[in-house]
Amino acid sequence: MSQTDNTDEIAQERLLDLAEEFYDQFLDGEIPHxxxxxxxxxxxxxxxxxxxxxxxxxxxxRSANSVRGARKLLKxxxxxxxxEQQLEEDRSSTLRELYYLSESWDEAxxxxxxxxxxxxxxxDLEIVSGVKREDFHMRPEESGAKVMGPLRIREQTNRGDxxxxxxxxxxxxxxxxxxxxxxxxxxxxxVDFVLCVETGGMRDxxxxxxxxxxxxxxxxxxxxQPARATRRLTKRLHDELDLPVTVFxxxxxxxxxxxxxxxxxxxxxAHLSEYLATPQAEFIGIQPSDIVEYDLPxxxxxxxxxxxxxxxxxxxxxxxxxxxxxxxxQLDIGKKAEQQALxxxxxxxVTDTYLPERLDEMGVI
Amino acid sequence: MSQTDNTDEIAQERLLDLAEEFYDQFLDGEIPHxxxxxxxxxxxxxxxxxxxxxxxxxxxxRSANSVRGARKLLKxxxxxxxxEQQLEEDRSSTLRELYYLSESWDEAxxxxxxxxxxxxxxxDLEIVSGVKREDFHMRPEESGAKVMGPLRIREQTNRGDxxxxxxxxxxxxxxxxxxxxxxxxxxxxxVDFVLCVETGGMRDxxxxxxxxxxxxxxxxxxxxQPARATRRLTKRLHDELDLPVTVFxxxxxxxxxxxxxxxxxxxxxAHLSEYLATPQAEFIGIQPSDIVEYDLPxxxxxxxxxxxxxxxxxxxxxxxxxxxxxxxxQLDIGKKAEQQALxxxxxxxVTDTYLPERLDEMGVI
Numbered sequence: 001m002s003q004t005d006n007t008d009e010i011a012q013e014r015l016l017d018l019a020e021e022f023y024d025q026f027l028d029g030e031i032p033h034x035x036x037x038x039x040x041x042x043x044x045x046x047x048x049x050x051x052x053x054x055x056x057x058x059x060x061x062r063s064a065n066s067v068r069g070a071r072k073l074l075k076x077x078x079x080x081x082x083x084e085q086q087l088e089e090d091r092s093s094t095l096r097e098l099y100y101l102s103e104s105w106d107e108a109x110x111x112x113x114x115x116x117x118x119x120x121x122x123x124d125l126e127i128v129s130g131v132k133r134e135d136f137h138m139r140p141e142e143s144g145a146k147v148m149g150p151l152r153i154r155e156q157t158n159r160g161d162x163x164x165x166x167x168x169x170x171x172x173x174x175x176x177x178x179x180x181x182x183x184x185x186x187x188x189x190x191v192d193f194v195l196c197v198e199t200g201g202m203r204d205x206x207x208x209x210x211x212x213x214x215x216x217x218x219x220x221x222x223x224x225q226p227a228r229a230t231r232r233l234t235k236r237l238h239d240e241l242d243l244p245v246t247v248f249x250x251x252x253x254x255x256x257x258x259x260x261x262x263x264x265x266x267x268x269x270a271h272l273s274e275y276l277a278t279p280q281a282e283f284i285g286i287q288p289s290d291i292v293e294y295d296l297p298x299x300x301x302x303x304x305x306x307x308x309x310x311x312x313x314x315x316x317x318x319x320x321x322x323x324x325x326x327x328x329x330q331l332d333i334g335k336k337a338e339q340q341a342l343x344x345x346x347x348x349x350v351t352d353t354y355l356p357e358r359l360d361e362m363g364v365i
Numbered sequence: 366m367s368q369t370d371n372t373d374e375i376a377q378e379r380l381l382d383l384a385e386e387f388y389d390q391f392l393d394g395e396i397p398h399x400x401x402x403x404x405x406x407x408x409x410x411x412x413x414x415x416x417x418x419x420x421x422x423x424x425x426x427r428s429a430n431s432v433r434g435a436r437k438l439l440k441x442x443x444x445x446x447x448x449e450q451q452l453e454e455d456r457s458s459t460l461r462e463l464y465y466l467s468e469s470w471d472e473a474x475x476x477x478x479x480x481x482x483x484x485x486x487x488x489d490l491e492i493v494s495g496v497k498r499e500d501f502h503m504r505p506e507e508s509g510a511k512v513m514g515p516l517r518i519r520e521q522t523n524r525g526d527x528x529x530x531x532x533x534x535x536x537x538x539x540x541x542x543x544x545x546x547x548x549x550x551x552x553x554x555x556v557d558f559v560l561c562v563e564t565g566g567m568r569d570x571x572x573x574x575x576x577x578x579x580x581x582x583x584x585x586x587x588x589x590q591p592a593r594a595t596r597r598l599t600k601r602l603h604d605e606l607d608l609p610v611t612v613f614x615x616x617x618x619x620x621x622x623x624x625x626x627x628x629x630x631x632x633x634x635a636h637l638s639e640y641l642a643t644p645q646a647e648f649i650g651i652q653p654s655d656i657v658e659y660d661l662p663x664x665x666x667x668x669x670x671x672x673x674x675x676x677x678x679x680x681x682x683x684x685x686x687x688x689x690x691x692x693x694x695q696l697d698i699g700k701k702a703e704q705q706a707l708x709x710x711x712x713x714x715v716t717d718t719y720l721p722e723r724l725d726e727m728g729v730i
Contacts, residue, residue: 092573093712094566096705103662103709141566146541155536158573162536169534171520171527172548173541176511179569183537201459201506204544208457208523297468340461344468347458 007135007182008087014129015084015136019077032073033063036124037271044270046316052265052273053317055127062124071109072121078102078110079121083136090158092137092180095119127271134180134228144177144229148207149218150190156183163187166218172207174221181233186241192216193364194237195355196281198224198249198258202339202350209351215365218243225258228269231276234262238278244364245278248355251286252301252336253308256318256327259283264317284358288330291337294354297344298335305336372500372547373452379494380449380501384442397438398428401489402636409635411681417630417638418682420492427489436474437486443467443475444486448501455523457502457545460484492636499545499593509542509594513572514583515555521548528552531583537572539586546598551606557581558729559602560720561646563589563614563623567704567715574716580730583608590623593634596641599627603643609729610643613720616651617666617701618673621683621692624648629682649723653695656702659719662709663700670701 018034025032037043037055045056064070082101086093093101099115112118126133133140152165155178166175178184195217197203203221206212212219220234238245247262249255260266263281265273291298301309309327312318318327330336342350359365383399390397402408402420410421429435447466451458458466464480477483491498498505517530520543531540543549560582562568568586571577577584585599603610612627614620625631628646630638656663666674674692677683683692695701707715724730 091712092569093708094569094705096566096703097570097708097712100662100703100706100708101712104711139566139569141564144538157537159532159575159578162534164534164536167524169527169529171529171541172522172543173509176536176538176541178537199506201461201504204457204459204504205462210524213524297465338461338465340459341465343458343462343465346469347456347462347466 007131008090008137011129011131011135012084012087014131015080015087015125018125018129019080022073022077031063031065033061033065033069034073034076034124034128035059035061036128039123039127046264047273050274051279052277053270054273055270074107074110075102075112075117076121076125078105078107079118079125083125083138086137090137092139094139094141095122096141098122098138123271132272132275134182134232137180139179140228144179144181144227144233145221145223146174146176146203147218147220147233148174148203149212150216151218152187152189154185154187156185167212172204174207174219177227177229177233179229181229181236184233184236186237189218189241190216191218191237191241191243193244193246193359194218194220194234195284196220196222196226196230196234196245196247196262197339198222198247198255199339202248205340205343205347205350209348211351211355214351215356215359222247222249222258222262226262228272228276231262231278234281235276235278238280245281246284246359246362246364247281248284248339249286250336250338251288251291251296251330252338253305253312253327255286256283256312256323257308260315260317282362282364284355284362286337286339286341288326288333288335290354291333291335292329294342294345296337296341298337298341301330301334301336306331372496373455373502376494376496376500377449377452379496380445380452380490383490383494384445387438387442396428396430398426398430398434399438399441399489399493400424400426401492404488404492411629412638415639416644417642418635419638420635439472439475440467440477440482441486441490443470443472444483444490448490448503451502455502457504459504459506460487461506463487463503488636497637497640499547499597502545504544505593509544509546509592509598510586510588511539511541511568512583512585512598513539513568514577515581516583517552517554519550519552521550532577537569539572539584542592542594542598544594546594546601549598549601551602554583554606555581556583556602556606556608558609558611558724559583559585559599560649561585561587561591561595561599561610561612561627562704563587563612563620564704567613570705570708570712570715574713576716576720579716580721580724587612587614587623587627591627593637593641596627596643599646600641600643603645610646611649611724611727611729612646613649613704614651615701615703616653616656616661616695617703618670618677618692620651621648621677621688622673625680625682647727647729649720649727651702651704651706653691653698653700655719656698656700657694659707659710661702661706663702663706666695666699666701671696
């Protein structure tokens with residue numbers, strides 16, 4: 001069974017719980033209010049145990065004791081009703097549609113003034129209810145990326161189930177991850193490890209060279225900063241199929257952040273780290289030490305690169321011997337290199353030499 | 366038969382012709398040289414007959430009569446050799462890989478100094494040989510978008526042929542267009558028209574509402590400014606299957622340019638307009654007149670929006686009564702609206718009312 005039927009019910013229950021809470025507050029003669037964790041950088045802590053970022057203990061209260069506060073709660077109630085109905089009808093919508101849809105609401109005071117207001121409210125509801133946006137059937141605008149490898153899945157689409165083998169039943173472009181990857185059930189596989197790849201050019205190189213086939217790798221294209229759907233799928237592949245997850249990016253501070261968002265979660269979605277982050281994910285490269293070892297073509301670090309590296313040295317997510325050594329080496333050599341720079345050794349170097357050596361060192365193969 | 370076997374041979378021939386030309390020039394005691402159309406804005410003309418942008422008659426000459434010119438031709442010869450070998454081995458690479466790969470060439474003078482140099486050379490070779498980049502097996506970095514609708518295709522992948530029905534054999538995310546859509550053969554279809562959609566949110570709305578199914582529409586996601594692969598596929602759908610092509614975008618000047626790039630081609634790839642542009646494509650909306658008629662939620666035009674609209678009024682691609690009227694109306698009301706603003710009339714308004722009305726007006730359905 002896919003995970004969606006069950007989560008739909010839970011999401012509906014949680015939404016009704018919220019409405020009930022307001023109702024009870026009215027009954028008890030209390031001014032209706034809603035407590036939510038303060039969503040500022042100062043209230044984000046790194047949870048050592050789960051190795052992801054989560055919100056701290058500070059709370060803010062949205063209360064109807066002012067016109068402004070009352071209006072916020074009114075909007076929340078209208079949104080809860082909309083989401084509940086959406087789940088009832090098994091439909092979905094985007095954040096942007098919700099914003100525009102509020103124009104059709106009968107109560108003018110409940111309409112959103114701009115999209116940032118409705119976006120923030122949905123995030124609040126995620127946090128308060130403990131249900132993630134996708135389970136409210138709010139689709140992200142950003143698409144998930146694509147997958148290639150020896151994995152057979154069943155996806156629950158709104159026009160029936162589809163069984164798809166992510167090598168045999170797809171074109172060169174691979175299997176397109178749906179907006180809500182919890183509609184996917186893993187059927188069977190020959191995957192030995194997951195290989196998340198930053199750039200499209202490198203993803204295509206690996207697929208052309210048949211790396212997924214030869215090494216039983218599931219190649220997941222990240223496409224820069226990965227979409228929620230991509231991170232969620234990666235986490236499920238790790239947790240449910242017990243697969244090692246590896247991340248292959250360019251060798252610069254911005255790419256280390258991409259690795260960080262797969263592995264430790266991001267500050268923006270700290271309340272979702274447990275759904276989206278895969279703390280066991282491991283970084284393949286490009287490592288600063290690879291730049292030296294393989295004498296790769298490089299660019300010089302810009303000032304903003306240097307600043308980003310220095311701030312990573314202070315970042316609790318990168319506080320270990322491995323990252324300290326690599327980042328200090330990079331600051332020392334003053335260079336960065338792209339994934340595709342490996343092509344300076346020939347088009348097959350990455351699949352014949354670099355990846356096998358690195359994966360062997362890491363104990364993955 | 367797919368188009369690729371044949372085009373591979375043609376591409377190889379044209380490359381060898383180029384090399385032969387240099388050879389003959391040497392034999393005749395001429396200084397080797399290559400004539401290419403001047404690639405500047407002043408040498409781009411709108412071809413009234415084919416309704417696309419093409420290069421004019423002005424030529425520039427790359428000649429070996431200077432060290433700088435000789436070095437350019439040397440790089441061209443090395444690149445021709447690389448491309449010829451790549452075709453021979455039925456492999457492919459990206460523009461970025463070509464740049465890095467030049468590091469491995471034995472002749473130091475032939476190496477590229479930066480990627481803009483190798484990119485430009487490949488464009489030169491496209492123009493001189495009349496063969497497009499994809500037929501040299503140079504993959505774009507940008508991915509094509511995704512397709513959903515009643516179309517069965519066969520794609521030639523590097524691991525065998527795949528037959529895929531773009532509704533029945535794909536997930537909610539649809540069929541991912543490969544980097545080179547000329548590897549696709551159209552097998553059979555029930556498509557009545559092609560509907561290119563700018564935003565992912567609207568694409569997902571149409572798919573969720575089953576618009577492709579109910580109206581026999583092939584929904585092609587553009588994802589902003591469309592990739593070459595997406596434009597090429599759209600053109601082939603029109604030319605080979607004789608399908609009407611319609612384009613549905615936001616209602617602002619930047620989106621009209623997206624329509625323009627599908628329909629008339631872009632200045633950057635004027636030498637490819639005949640491969641990529643579909644002059645018969647028609648604009649659905651959002652039209653400025655829709656903003657008025659449906660009283661859509663809007664944003665005010667910014668200064669740069671106004672400038673872009675004014676420059677479109679002067680643009681030969683938009684010189685007809687329809688566009689003049691719409692753009693003048695937009696400047697007059699000072700407003701723009703997004704596709705998803707239709708949600709202010711409810712989530713089904715776009716598929717139940719707006720699109721059927723517009724497509725009927727346009728004579729498409």
